[in-house]
Amino acid sequence: MITDNKGLSLQGINKTYGKVNAVKDVTLDINSGEFFTLLGPSGCGKTTLLRMIAGLELQDSGSVILEGQDITRLPAIKRQINTVFQSYALFPHLNIFENIAFGLRSRKVPEKEVQTRVQEALDMLELGTMPNRYPHQLSGGQNQRVALARALVNEPKVLLLDEPMSALDAKLRAQVQVELRRLQQKLGHTFILVTHDQDEALVVSDRIAVMKDGQIIQFGTPEEVYDLPKNRFIAQFLGAANLLAGRFHDGMFHTDIGPLELEGPPPWERGVIAIRPEWIKLSDTKPEKNGIKAKVSEIIYRGTNLDIWFEPGAIRVRSSTYKNFKIGDELWLDLAAEELVVLNE
Amino acid sequence: MxxxxxxxxxxxxxxxxxxxxxxxxxxxxxxxxxxxxxxxxxxxxxxFAGRGAYGELVWDFGLANYKRLAGYGIFGWTADYIVILLRSVWVAFVTTGLAVVLSYPLCFFIARKPERSRYMWLMMVIIPFWTNMVIRTYSWFLILAPELPFAKLAACFKIISPGMGLYPSAFAVYLGMISMFLPFVALPLFSSVERMDWTLVEAAQDLYSSNIRIFMHAILPQTLPGLSVGVILTFVPAMGMFVVPDLLGGAKYMLVGNLIQQQFGASRDWAFGAAISMGLMVLTMFSLYLYRRKNKGMDLL
Known part of the structure; x- marks a missing residue:
């Protein structure tokens, strides 16, 4: 089946390893020029999916369509898709210049063009001073940029990034995320990132697909996925969430900590709602609606904010105001109805 | 201090x-x-000594033995000894080369097996070691004998004349040599192949490499340590091998090992045997030097 999608389409992809269903019936449309992220815990099938897009793995069924052309049966060497590997997979016996030139040389691009294109790539990723060095002489962050340059120099239609930042320390990672986002916006290429780091996904992506057990369970912009998590798994995997279980009857949601008003009736009678810690407001006086009186049980200082845990119900509140909270203080929690997310399970 | x-x-x-x-x-x-x-x-x-009338050593120091090795005899110059020396280098070279070519697929095959059966396959490579070298070589006699299908098939294709065995011949020498030395290449190579990082191969594929490029850039540099050990373990003893060519090659396919054995044995000319040994040693060292120099770029030996 051919679609008119200008980007990459995955249609009904399945893959099993022995008895394990690594990828189950994944259908996705990735737009051209989009920064797309496959987010999920380890073993959810996201890397397998990426490898099938790269052509390093063959799916059991389903097709991969790039710019309207079915590339399902094309091997990796014939796909205009390049990968930044998790371990970078740089050739240790080749210097940085030759590593970056590798794909061009494979395709027998004229020497003159190789020189200019590699030089451009070196400059773009600020590697200009080290073309003659070898991978083992470079830092992890530099090697990562070399891996990126080595893939980008081929001008791929889709760039795949397989957890490229997992080997970097937290500070560098945050910096690289922003750089990667800028680079993608400047080049306008389609990037597909695989990661288990929800912060990374939120920072870099245009759209996110959250995967679990080989299936895509939610799909949307970072805001959509963060603000309206579909289920308990996503609510807890992306950021932090307070989950409140209870029953809905007589127009109210009855939880252990008290009845709450919702924006509309949920699709179930017994279920769970979520609220993010930073969405709960604290006040000394009783709010008009959905006020819960609670006692401070633990305070964690996190620099930019405080995480305050309340009893009953182990409710976590993220507050950026530094009042002198003390353990044992009694406060009103304002769980506004519009902030409560009904999870569908 | x-x-x-x-x-x-x-x-x-x-x-x-x-x-x-x-x-x-x-x-x-x-x-x-x-x-x-x-x-x-x-x-x-x-x-540097000489041979007495009864094969004893005569201590008259001179270069006579080396001159003889270079081909200057009483009947003028002959290329015989030099041919034998060069032939030995050639046989060792071909043996090593073919053993390497055969070892790579073998190692990949074994490395891809699940761990449990992997050691069984490795055992199959090692088991021939447990048999005496001479017996192993003699067993080729049976396999290549005129009565057996291989020889008959070869006769059928007019490669040999009917009723002949496949030995003694250069072919039989190579067969014996390779079967002798294959484990020496395969085992060290396997230790490298087993530890290979396959993502480099995938990276090469991802970067549009031909199979030759994949081998040269993703496989060879990674397996070079094991390969080098294998090459040296094969090439050096193969240069001096005398059992296999003696049994399977006959008189027409004499190698330097046989020549030395002959001097110390039947000919009772220890001094000349020593000179040939020195020649062989120099040749071996020179070959290894060339090999090292060729691999210097790889920065591994």
Missing amino acids: NRLIIWYGELLTQKKLIKRGALFLTPGMLWLMIFLVLPGLILILVS
Whole structure:
């Protein structure tokens, strides 16, 4: 089946390893020029999916369509898709210049063009001073940029990034995320990132697909996925969430900590709602609606904010105001109805 | 000299450490001196001696043996000895090359097996080692005998005349040599192949490489340490091999090993045998030097 999608389409992809269903019936449309992220815990099938897009793995069924052309049966060497590997997979016996030139040389691009294109790539990723060095002489962050340059120099239609930042320390990672986002916006290429780091996904992506057990369970912009998590798994995997279980009857949601008003009736009678810690407001006086009186049980200082845990119900509140909270203080929690997310399970 | 140092958690002075090192080294050094260096020196000495009427050594130092090795005899110049030397290098080279070509697929095959059956396959490579080399070579007699299908098939295709065996021949020598040395290449190579990082192969594929490029850039550099060990373990003994060519090659396919054996045995010309040995040694070292130089770019040997 051919679609008119200008980007990459995955249609009904399945893959099993022995008895394990690594990828189950994944259908996705990735737009051209989009920064797309496959987010999920380890073993959810996201890397397998990426490898099938790269052509390093063959799916059991389903097709991969790039710019309207079915590339399902094309091997990796014939796909205009390049990968930044998790371990970078740089050739240790080749210097940085030759590593970056590798794909061009494979395709027998004229020497003159190789020189200019590699030089451009070196400059773009600020590697200009080290073309003659070898991978083992470079830092992890530099090697990562070399891996990126080595893939980008081929001008791929889709760039795949397989957890490229997992080997970097937290500070560098945050910096690289922003750089990667800028680079993608400047080049306008389609990037597909695989990661288990929800912060990374939120920072870099245009759209996110959250995967679990080989299936895509939610799909949307970072805001959509963060603000309206579909289920308990996503609510807890992306950021932090307070989950409140209870029953809905007589127009109210009855939880252990008290009845709450919702924006509309949920699709179930017994279920769970979520609220993010930073969405709960604290006040000394009783709010008009959905006020819960609670006692401070633990305070964690996190620099930019405080995480305050309340009893009953182990409710976590993220507050950026530094009042002198003390353990044992009694406060009103304002769980506004519009902030409560009904999870569908 | 009396600096204090901590050596694996023990407080020592430098002097004490050197003393202790010398103590541990002495037996090994002595062993090497008595059984390797000394005989080597004697061999050099003998190679300059001459042969008496009854095969005894005559200590008239001269270059006669080396001249003879170079082909200058009483009947003028012949290329015989040089041909034998070069043929030995060639046979060792081809044997090593073919063993390498056969070992790669074998190692990949075994490395891809699940761990449990992997060791069974490795055992199959190792088992021939448990049999005596001469017996193994003789077993080729049976396989290549005129009565057996292989020889008959070859006769059918007019490669040999009917009723002949496939030995003695150069082909039989190569067959025997490769079967002899394949494990010497395959086992060290396997240790490298087993530890190979396959993402490099995938990266090469991802970057549009042809199969040759994949091998040259993703497989060869990674397996070079094991390959080098295998090549040296094969090439050096293959240069001096005499059992296999003696049994399977017949008189027409003499290698330098046979020549040396002949001098020390039937011909009773120890001095000339020593000179040929020296020639072989020089040739081996030169070959290894070339091999090392060729691999210097790889930065591994």
